[in-house]
Amino acid sequence: MADKRKFYIDGAWVEPAAPRDLEVIDPSTEEPVAVISLGDQPDTDAAVAAAKAAFPGWSAVPPAERLAHVENILAVYKRRAQDMADAITAEMGAPQDLALEDQVGVGTYHIQTFIDAFRTFEFIRPLHPDTPTSMVAWEPVGVVGLITPWNWPMNQVTLKVIPAILAGNTVVLKPSEIAPLSSVVWSEIIDEAGLPKGVYNMVNGDGVGVGTQLSVHPDVEMISFTGSTRAGIAITKAAADTVKKVVLELGGKGANLVFADADEKAVARGARHCFYNSGQSCNAPTRMLVERSFYDTAVEQARKVAEETPVATAHQPGRHIGPVVSKQQWDKIQDLIQKGIDEGARLVAGGPGLPEGVNRGYFVRPTVFADVTNDMTIARQEIFGPVLSIIPFDSEEEAVAIANDTIYGLTNYVQTQDGKRRNRLARQLRAGMVETNGQSRGRGSAFGGVKASGRAREGGVWGLEEFMDSKQISGWDPEA
Numbered sequence: 001m002a003d004k005r006k007f008y009i010d011g012a013w014v015e016p017a018a019p020r021d022l023e024v025i026d027p028s029t030e031e032p033v034a035v036i037s038l039g040d041q042p043d044t045d046a047a048v049a050a051a052k053a054a055f056p057g058w059s060a061v062p063p064a065e066r067l068a069h070v071e072n073i074l075a076v077y078k079r080r081a082q083d084m085a086d087a088i089t090a091e092m093g094a095p096q097d098l099a100l101e102d103q104v105g106v107g108t109y110h111i112q113t114f115i116d117a118f119r120t121f122e123f124i125r126p127l128h129p130d131t132p133t134s135m136v137a138w139e140p141v142g143v144v145g146l147i148t149p150w151n152w153p154m155n156q157v158t159l160k161v162i163p164a165i166l167a168g169n170t171v172v173l174k175p176s177e178i179a180p181l182s183s184v185v186w187s188e189i190i191d192e193a194g195l196p197k198g199v200y201n202m203v204n205g206d207g208v209g210v211g212t213q214l215s216v217h218p219d220v221e222m223i224s225f226t227g228s229t230r231a232g233i234a235i236t237k238a239a240a241d242t243v244k245k246v247v248l249e250l251g252g253k254g255a256n257l258v259f260a261d262a263d264e265k266a267v268a269r270g271a272r273h274c275f276y277n278s279g280q281s282c283n284a285p286t287r288m289l290v291e292r293s294f295y296d297t298a299v300e301q302a303r304k305v306a307e308e309t310p311v312a313t314a315h316q317p318g319r320h321i322g323p324v325v326s327k328q329q330w331d332k333i334q335d336l337i338q339k340g341i342d343e344g345a346r347l348v349a350g351g352p353g354l355p356e357g358v359n360r361g362y363f364v365r366p367t368v369f370a371d372v373t374n375d376m377t378i379a380r381q382e383i384f385g386p387v388l389s390i391i392p393f394d395s396e397e398e399a400v401a402i403a404n405d406t407i408y409g410l411t412n413y414v415q416t417q418d419g420k421r422r423n424r425l426a427r428q429l430r431a432g433m434v435e436t437n438g439q440s441r442g443r444g445s446a447f448g449g450v451k452a453s454g455r456a457r458e459g460g461v462w463g464l465e466e467f468m469d470s471k472q473i474s475g476w477d478p479e480a
Contacts (some may be wrong), residue, residue, distance in 0.1 A: 004180070005037040007204060008187040010050035011197030017042035022177060027093035027323040027362045028313040034090075036180050039205040044172070044213040047201040051143040051170035052219050054198025059140045059168040066166055067118055072193040073162070074111045080189055081108075084154065087181040092150050093314045093323040093362070094277065102277075107154035110459065113444055114162045117461045124473075132478040137471040140168030141245060142221030144467060145214035147207075147235070149227045150179035150325055151280040151384075156226045156249075157186055159447070159458040164224070165199055167467040172220070173202045174210045176227075178325055207231055215239045222247070222467070229382075229407075229452045247466055248454030249282075249447070251382040252410030255403035256285035257393075257425065260294040262415035262437075267298045269438050270413065271305040271388055275366050278321045279386035280329075282453070283411040283433070287372075287379055288390045289399050295392045299348055299370045302388060306349035306366040309386075313361065323362040324385055330362040333385035337367055340378040345369040345389070374402050382408070396421065404430045410449035411435065432457075 005021070006013040016037040023032040058066075077084070084107075085100035094103050127134040144164050148156040153175065164171050175183035187202045203210050211231075214220055215238035222245040225235050232248040239246045256270045270285050279286070290298040314322035324330050337352050350367030364385050372379050372389040379389050393399040403412055412429040414422055414436040426434045432449035435441060444460035457466055 004034050004184055007037075007039060007043055007047070008191065008200070008202040009043070009047045010054075010201065011191070014046070016040070017046075024091055024178075024181060025326065026090050027325050028315055030327075030360050030362070034181055036177065036204050038177060039203040039210045041213055043203050044205070044210050044217065047172040047203045048143060048214070048217055048219050050198040050201050051172055054196065055140075055142055055170045058165075058170055058196060058199050061168070063118070063121075063123065063166075066168065067115065069193065069195055070111065070115060070118075070162060070166055073189060073195070074108070074115065076189045076193045077111065078108060080185060084182055084185050087185050088153055088179070089314045091179040091181045092153065092325045095312070095314045095320055095322045096317045097319065098277065098322075099314070103152065104154060106152065107158040110155065110158040111162050113460060114166060114463065117444060117464060118166050121461065121464055127472070133474065133476045135473040135476045137473055138167075138465065138468040139471055141467060141469055142169060143219055144169045144171045144222045144224060145217070145220045146171055146173045147211050147214065147223065147225040147227065148173065148175050148183075150176035151277065151282075153179050153182040154186070157183060159463060160224050160226075161200065163463045164467045165195070167464055169222075169467055170199050171201065172214060173200070174205055174214060175202070177204060177206050180204050207234075211235070212238055216242060218242050220244060224456070224467070225249070226456075229454075232454055247456045249456035249458060250410075250449070250452060250454035251408055252282040252284070252449065252453050253287060253380070253382055253406045253408040254283055254285040254411045254413060254431075255287045255289055255406075255429070256413040257399050257403060257415065258288060258290045258294065258298060259416040259418070259421070260291045261417045262294070263417065266415035266438070267301040268305050270415070271302045271368070272309070274388045275306070275309050275321055275386040278324050278364065280324060280384055282382070285411070285413045286383065286388060287374075287403075288388060289393050289402055290390060291399075292392045292394050295390075299368075299390055302368045302390060303349045306368045306388070309366040311355045311358070311363050311365070321366070321386060324364055325362070327362060329384065330364065333364050333383055333387065336378055336381060336383050336385075337387060340369050340372070340376065340387075340389070343376045343378070344371075345376060345378060346371040348390075350387075374405055380406070396425070400425065400428050407452040408449070409451035410453035
């Protein structure tokens with residue numbers, strides 16, 4: 001593997017201008033597994049300059065050639081799958097099976113989905129079928145800064161890098177400094193795949209450093225950010241003076257509406273989804289709203305799931321959950337669990353402290369609270385850990401009101417056998433995505449939310465268009 005202290009700029013691994021070392025901590029062991037360097041202004045400037053110099057040539061490359069480069073990236077990515085999985089296990093604690101099958105697998109899925117969408121993408125098309133001289137052209141934005149989180153590293157890297165370069169942009173990636181090892185492997189993959197120099201660049205750094213430097217840089221035309229709502233607001237403010245395009249995919253506090261006629265697996269499915277990836281997913285259904293006639297049964301089913309969910313080191317196979325990513329996250333989750341108890345929620349399973357038999361690692365007990373009200377802290381704040389809050393409701397109207405009573409609007413869920421109700425609620429719930437009865441969104445769907453969840457639309461055709469500007473052309477000669 002490349003020297004983790006180096007950055008990938010202009011097609012080469014380069015030394016940082018003024019190295020500031022940071023240990024990468026394995027959350028299963030609390031031991032350092034690597035040391036990276038945090039970049040500073042000269043590193044950011046060098047990466048942006050390389051991307052800016054490469055943009056005229058790359059944006060002029062025929063789409064078919066850009067597609068061939070991405071197909072090469074996919075081939076190398078598949079071959080390096082185990083290396084990538086090992087990095088993700090070490091840096092953010094995804095258990096071995098989850099790391100390989102889901103964390104790495106979702107990257108394969110996104111790259112292939114973008115390839116499929118790009119094959120039929122029309123970069124220039126008539127405004128309407130009957131207006132052949134009025135055209136809409138889709139063109140690259142320019143140099144794009146990509147700032148990605150630690151919880152699903154390759155999900156977010158592939159959702160940003162691939163559509164950005166397919167669209168003809170050049171990019172500078174700043175991965176999370178907490179989980180940077182996967183992006184080192186990713187940069188090796190890009191290098192081996194033979195992408196032209198300067199099209200892709202990677203600088204490690206923190207948010208107040210490289211993240212802010214990219215956000216204010218006059219030569220960066222767009223920022224695509226995934227992370228906390230707090231950081232997204234800061235990036236938007238920082239980017240305002242240069243009037244760059246800012247696209248945000250932020251937090252969530254998903255509501256899962258479970259009606260009395262839900263299928264028999266609905267509660268267990270929702271609880272497992274909440275605990276999945278140790279609860280570190282922005283689209284996790286962390287608020288389970290249950291029709292009162294079914295409420296006691298649902299609470300018992302959720303308790304059983306929590307107590308049967310094993311917690312163990314990420315460095316072994318199996319269908320267990322691993323640690324959360326850091327001591328800072330662990331402390332935050334513990335504080336919120338205690339807050340739930342202090343504010344009067346009924347602790348049904350789990351609770352504060354490490355799981356039984358564990359004396360190190362950032363492990364959290366799968367936790368279920370019942371009798372939660374929507375004004376409690378655990379119902380308002382994004383906990384980002386395996387903590388489920390169960391709230392009763394008496395009517396469909398009340399369920400919708402509770403679900404929408406949040407600053408967030410990423411993903412909501414509905415469990416009912418009544419098709420008309422599903423359709424009705426899908427339109428009434430304020431979210432960028434609504435999933436019903438355990439059915440995943442279709443291939444090529446966009447991922448993104450509304451309100452404080454940001455308004456990104458990542459994936460498929462929408463994900464390609466997000467990294468382009470549209471140009472309106474009149475007087476086009478269709479015969480030329």
